[in-house]
Amino acid sequence: MMTNAEIAARLEQVADLLEFQGANPFRIRAYRNGARAIQDLPEPVVAILEDSARRLTEMKGIGEDLAEKIADLVSTGTMAILDELLAETPESVLALLRVPGLGPKRAALLHRELGINTLDQLRQACQSGQVRLIKGFGAKTEASILENLAIAEEAGKRTYWAIAEGIVEALQAHFADCPAAKRIEPAGSYRRGRDTVGDLDLLALADDPEAVMDHFARFPAIGQVLLRGGTKMSVRLNVGLQVDLRVVPAESFGAALQYFTGSQAHNVVLRGMAKARGLKINEYGVFRGETRIGGEDEADVYGVLGLPLFPPELREARSEFEWAAAGALPELVRLEDLRGDLHAHSTWSDGMATIEEMAAAAGQRGLEYLAITDHSKRVAMAGGLDADQLLRQWEEVDAINRRLEGVRVLKGVEVDILEGGGLDLPDEVLAQGDWIVASVHYGQNQSRERITGRVVEAIENPCVCAIAHPTGRLLNQRKAYQLDLEAVFRAAAENRKMLELNAHPKRLDLDDVACAAARNYGVPVVIASDAHNIEGLGTLRYGILQARRGGLTRDGVANSRPWPELRKMIGKT
Secondary structure (H helix, E strand, O other): OOOHHHHHHHHHHHHHHHHHOOOOHHHHHHHHHHHHHHHHOOOOHHHHHHOOOOOHHHOOOOOHHHHHHHHHHHHHOOOHHHHHHHHHOOHHHHHHHHOOOOHHHHHHHHHHHHOOOOHHHHHHHHHOOOHHHOOOOHHHHHHHHHHHHHHHHHHOOOEEHHHHHHHHHHHHHHHOOOOOOOEEEEOHHHHOOOOEEOOEEEEEEOOOHHHHHHHHHOOOOEEEEEEEOOOEEEEEEOOOOEEEEEEEOHHHHHHHHHHHHOOHHHHHHHHHHHHHOOOEEEOOEEEEOOEEEEOOOHHHHHHOOOOOOOOHHHOOOOOHHHHHHOOOOOOEOOHHHOOEEEEEOOOOOOOOOOHHHHHHHHHHOOOOEEEEOOEEOOOHHHOOEOHHHHHHHHHHHHHHHHHOOOOEEEEEEEEEEOOOOOEOOOHHHHOOOOEEEEEOOOOOOOOHHHHHHHHHHHHHOOOOOEEOOOOOOEOOOEOOOOOOHHHHHHHHHHHOOEEEEEOOOOOOEOOHHHHHHHHHHOOOEEEEOOEOOOHHHHHHHHHHHHHHHOOOEHHHEHHHOOHHHHHHHOOOO
């Protein structure tokens, strides 16, 4: 079975190659929208295709032509257009498109002028000064490319957690038909909820390792078997991700799950505590001398040391042991704690669903309120709204709220923080909204002092409720811009403002460490989807993972509160 992750990856690859070739932007966008829709889909595409009563075209962003191509891809494993594009363009050049700031047009120019097809060739060309000689580049651009090459190389090694999630679900579904496998559990960084994963660790509880590994070998997405031993098997999937399967007996399963979940730093502390008590803890169990005293259950590993069963997300050797010693392990926030979503887009800017469609979908997910925060006019490429357009949209929101039951739509906007300071819309307009988030989209290469000053100024604006995706990072694509986060936290605390944890799986901004810092400063965090379609509302769960990794509780997450309470928090009367 082809996973949603594989389908989305193929569509993105088509879009990348089309953009590299300079194809029609609308054609490129169709494939990217399709990839986004598939990635956000909460069920397998295969299930829709197998249901005669349903059609892929019912999904926003999937037209007839694209639906046909996806169906062919699922049934045959290939896409004619992708094969054609790869025949015309070396696949290796896709790595060039991962270099921040390079872009498809510049990548195509380097390919054409210097014959650059790989990251190594690009590095050599930059180091030898060839790139700066190409029109439109220069020494500064050359230096920036060299600096950003590390991001592109890392992008090829790590996979978004959301993509890994789809693969884990497909693997668990595959093993559901394996009687020998009594239990299948993911471990490693995936189980700890890291924003990206390098590979997948999978544990199987079984007495017959051979039967389990034989079944694993039949997983359709395997591209290559790397290793097979008595109880371990490693494969590389077609999407490039390595999966390591270990078959473990019942008496060791809990200890193995703890050990392979990690992190390494957490395990070092744990084993040090065990050694101090004359015990030994490893992947086989808990031992006093040669006698096994536990290991069947994960709780055994911790309980023998008088420790609680730590949530996997906290196992990073940051604060969890200190919290446990003080009897103050936090009760981490859960998805069901969220009462609303405070960052979403509609067809008024670059969204793919109407306000009413987004609101209805939010209500179906059990949310009580949804802020529509379309872009302001500075983001012209996203159809950003000017003041008059925004006020007209808010009139529509009022009308929707009069007829809509079960969910309240908040009048909002994602207003741009301008390069020279200030906001993209006048205060007299912003003051009429319910929920205003400010964000940086332009001038991201400014100095640390300048960009921090812009963000702090926005925080100090009485109309602004929160800063959206505060550091501007894009996982595997772009580093966070130079921002003094401590200054931002201080300003937010002093002005009683909030910071967003953007839950889009390519952002997850604030990251887990910054969430922990926000907790320490007493700054409420808003977990928001940044949804551009109804499926995108489901990304909130990715934000929850990062919030939990940062030790956030329900009280530390602003939108765990009902709207009347949140309204008071932001000073709305």
